[in-house]
Amino acid sequence: MSGAARPTSRDVARAAGVSQATVSLVLGGKWRGRVSEPTARTVRATADELGYRPNLAARSLRLGRTRTALLVVPALTHEYFARVYAGAARVAAERGFGVVLYPSPEGIGPARDPFGSARAAIDGVIASSMAADALAGIGDGGRDGGLPLVMLDSDPAAPGEPPTVNLAVADGFRQVTRHLLALGHRRITHLAADVDTWTFRVRGEAVAAELAAVPGAVLATEHCALDIAAARAAAERALSGTGPRPTALLCDGDVLAAGACKAARGLGLRVPDDLSVTGFDDLSLAVAVDPELTSVRLPAEEVGAEGMRALLTLLDGGAPSPSELPVELVVRGSTAPPARPRP
Amino acid sequence: MSGAARPTSRDVARAAGVSQATVSLVLGGKWRGRVSEPTARTVRATADELGYRPNLAARSLRLGRTRTALLVVPALTHEYFARVYAGAARVAAERGFGVVLYPSPEGIGPARDPFGSARAAIDGVIASSMAADALAGIGDGGRDGGLPLVMLDSDPAAPGEPPTVNLAVADGFRQVTRHLLALGHRRITHLAADVDTWTFRVRGEAVAAELAAVPGAVLATEHCALDIAAARAAAERALSGTGPRPTALLCDGDVLAAGACKAARGLGLRVPDDLSVTGFDDLSLAVAVDPELTSVRLPAEEVGAEGMRALLTLLDGGAPSPSELPVELVVRGSTAPPARPRP
């Protein structure tokens, strides 16, 4: 009972009584005017019947392309990146491409040999939220010697730089800041991720710029690592320092906001009555905690999808236009007007 | 300026003044006694200098294997699966394998054509937490005609079935149940995921069995989808039905537990004073909410790693022994003795 080996195009050709070339033409969809309609039909039928599947290795070897893209993300456990992947994979599949993930072990820093042998097996790279030089020497936007590269959520394209697909993070932070200002907050502390990438840098700048325009508004900044415990500690520092306590904590992410809420509660402060807290990313975490977090919704899937489209354009020899996707403030229960100062 | 094309083994051979076969032997690591030490050194040096990388497509074509495994998961956005992937990818990398992800769009149900063209490009499949028949016809544990398959967190291997790597979920649920019993709880409602897979079925059975052994303990079960909102609704049903209210909610996952906590708070019940809530999975969510969740920690990375090891064994012609990985109860603030019955 030896299993029938996987049929090759040659097997299909033999079974259909045609040549291998004809099979390739028909199945490759480039037979218009080169193969007769009936022959094409026969070929397709026998291929179907035999359960023929083209051997991707052979095709890649012949074509010199693999129809595979590499998606480099800092951390897969973050829901945002999982969604970026989903979007990229969807668009890729539509075009017969695959996506392989590379969760950069070094986080956002330069990766030693980011691809290893994978480098030989991919046509292009999509990198999300990485430090500018983390991919040095890897891709160069399509120029000679490097792999075509698209950057997501990164410093917008200077001419000659890799094309980017960005989120309107600055706008998002302007929106939260204005939301807090509109509620009446004037003492705001920015709980910032201590990660040196464009996406985080631009947030601090946006908040600062927005608050600078409002007389009487004072901004403090507290830095911390991107996890709950660090956020909690940082929030405690922010809330128990000398001087007047901030009435709102503006956080770089929902995870940080969750930590901030815990800090507040630990200090006997109620959210949002005594302290407003805002998140960013609008992960499922935002509605898992209590109160639910005012946050900024990011079109993560769309970022991945658009990134993949840009890469495909690049691979087709085109020049993708840089895009910036809008984000949306979602107001929930973690923000409210500041408490009237105690007499 | 035209970039130097990627060097082939032929280029290395020419540069080193040897034949292609010698290069292959040396770089393939099977030159002991077939190539002289100095020659080998030279070859390696020139390969290094030229930056030679074997062409994976060519290798795959020649070898008939791709050194790539497919990991099928119900949902990538769930932190657990992200960690399973990380573990699998780590072990794979150690053995020169790649892992491509397939987040089954249909969740845990049968996937139409789970692999599409990918099927041609992979050596084996690791499937996690899928319904038993979801992969029908895909793999068969290595027998003729199918792809080698390993199942994670699934019905333990019957003879002739695919090998499995399992978590001690039943034991985990026994542990939480005993924890609640030890605290004094007797009216317990199991907030169960309405997903018909082994991993969830076995949980209900474990809880029921454990409670059946305790005189006076009463178990109710409430089913819901695996998201916060559904969990909250289900918990509200459980808590506001007629008859005596349960004093503890034993949930199938941290996500459900988070929803349950919100329900409790919405009904004016304090956790854990008026109601104990337990989670499962011990995601980062467990410590993001307040109070932190008593939960069960799963060695997710190790599941992925062990699954990959099993698949590699399978590919080597071996028969991996089914394994069950231990889990650990983590007691936090969401459980406490039940409130003394109001007089």
Next chain:
DNA sequence: TTGTAAGCGTTATCAT
């Protein structure tokens, strides 16, 4: 309209 044949880069078999 269809068939023949070459070649992608690798590994493995066989000579030498």
Next chain:
DNA sequence: ATGATAACGCTTACAA
């Protein structure tokens, strides 16, 4: 100890 050579399955000139 090393080299020539044949295959792996596919696409695509080019020939018929």
